[in-house]
Amino acid sequence: MINMSRRGFLAASATAAASALVAACAGSSGDGGSASGDASKLTFWSNHPGKSVEVERELISRFEAANPGLSVQLVDAGKNYEEAAQKFNAALSGGAVPDIMILSDVWWFNFALIGAIAPLDDLFGRANVNTADYVDSLVGDYKWNGQTWALPYARSTPLFYYNKDVWRRAGLPDRGPATWDEFDDWGPRIQTVVGGDKRAHGWGNATDYLAWTFQGPTWTFGGAYSDDWTLEFTEPRTVAAAQYLSDSINSKRYAKISNDIAGDFSAGIIASTIASTGDLSGITDNAGFEFGTAFLPAPQGVSGCPTGGAGLAVPAKLSDERKVNALKFIEFITNTENTAYFAQNVGYMPVRKSAQDDPSMVAFLEKNPNFATAIEQLPRTQPQNYARVFVPGGDKIIGTGYERIGLQNADVASTLADTQRQIAQIYEAQIKPKLPA
């Protein structure tokens, strides 16, 4: 029989613990990016928007073929933009940052403000980047404090999707509504046709980016979330827009808050919605009916549509050589041919002006008129309000406020006042102290 002293027992315990952990060494060693090291080996962190992982691998293959001295490792940065930002945030604490980072419309500014991503203007010449060919409104989204902080990549706008079969049965013209007032007239007529638990219109919930999609309608009412850093949630016109949302759901009952607008629209549960261009390919594949896309309703001369999606940024702590190589990669995968390829295979918009004349893109748009709507709407878009895109967590706070108005029939004025209070607190504590004087 084994008989062991206390000291022997403790030694055995320590050995057992150590061996259990040493056994954990099985697995590949590697680093998902680094501030130093071989500048020819780049890492690209992406959440593969629109299930684009295979497309991104193809773009990397093309880049490596065109640049034999450079290689790129694709890293799974999460299932959505929020997770990608979370992973990047953690990486900033530990030194292992990526070379190319995907950042959505609501995240890039936070990282620019704390100096985590680099301004790119001084590097454009060395990386042969011609910013003039990027769509002005898309590259303009990444300008702050006189600098460009990212370049557009997986960019989208909201579109008005409508079920043509339902429109026909309701006796409506084959187009989207010209204004939200017109849609307010149409809503009850469409509701009569769809009936039951179905609805004429579906607004997204907070996680389905309601704060993004309701920005356009708010502008058409003359309201806004903010004017630069001046918050405008309690302005009468912003309140009027939110009241429209509430009435469409709670009193006129032709609309609802949907947990999955693209899915519900494809299934015929809602007859219309505002959803991203990124949803277009999925809806095209799955809708069992003919549908159309239209510009977001807006009176003539008023912009009723924001831009959205994600761009590519370069971390500030990289060496200049790495930054230039990273920028070469960004330039390459967003060039005319590749942005056209990405747009056609994933559903985002081409980010180069020249891509619209690319033969493959011309042929694609002829075959897919719904996709052409997004490109034609681009000149009518405008950058988003700071309150949503520049305030950490702003999107969620605003979306949750509108969700409460829709789902709980919460009082519009007091809910928006509460939203404004929360956004103001974050601005005062986290942003104002860091803004340049």
Place this chain on the structure above:
Amino acid sequence: MLTSRGGATGPNPVRGDRSTMSPATRRRLADACGYAAMALVLIVIALPLVWILLASLKDRSEIYVQPAVWWPSTWRPENYVEATTSVPFWTYLRNSVIVTGILGVAKFVLGVLSAYGLVFLRFPGKNIVFVVIIAALMVPNQITVITNYALVAQLGLRNTFIGIILPLAGVAFGTFLMRNHFLSIPPEIIEAARMDGAGHFRLLTRVVLPLSIPTMVAFATITLVNEWNEYLWPFLMADDSTVATLPVGLTLLQNSDGLTNWGPVMAATVLAMLPMLILFLALQRHMIKGLTSGAVKG
């Protein structure tokens, strides 16, 4: 008060009813209530699982539909093929088995040994050690993420199994659970073993552990299930499929901006649940056996 006093002197209708009920009827009624409560709990727990299972065999058109369709009109087992081929499912499964297996063993060994030390060894500062362990239990994992990340990254262990495993190998919960159980073992048994000349190793393996099977099985089950489902830390550590675990890898089946095909997602969920379900059913028998076996003869 007059009315209440008057009411108190009158017959108690409830008590009157109960006195007419025979003990057997009362027992049957209690059993019926118990079974009804169990059935209700079972429905609450089982319905989502049944939905997941059925959805994993549905066509997309029958998932996105109102009113909801429970029973598929056409079965679609292809969802399972898509779930296992459109992402490197078997690689993720292997990684989960490695991470969960090593973490399970490490946590179990360390938890049992440290609990034994806290109960059966005398050393200065024993209570302080226990207080520190309790304090560690109070700290949510998320709070330590950034410091752990910085440390692991500086050690060059990102995107490795050891980088995933090391920070998760803390055993505060296991130590607490096993210590409390060891304290409940009758001191006479321990004394008898010591008088028979048992050292620490024999005391642990021949006396303490056999008396602790139900608690150990519970500890092992909780540990394995928790590690199998761990998401945040493996997500932050893993860069690709070489070390990514199932919960992390399967998010690639979802579409971050567009329509998710929930059939394959549900199929993958079923496949990811199965190992833990089988493990639980296997360990459950030992848990019951341990609970029913007596330590001291009457």
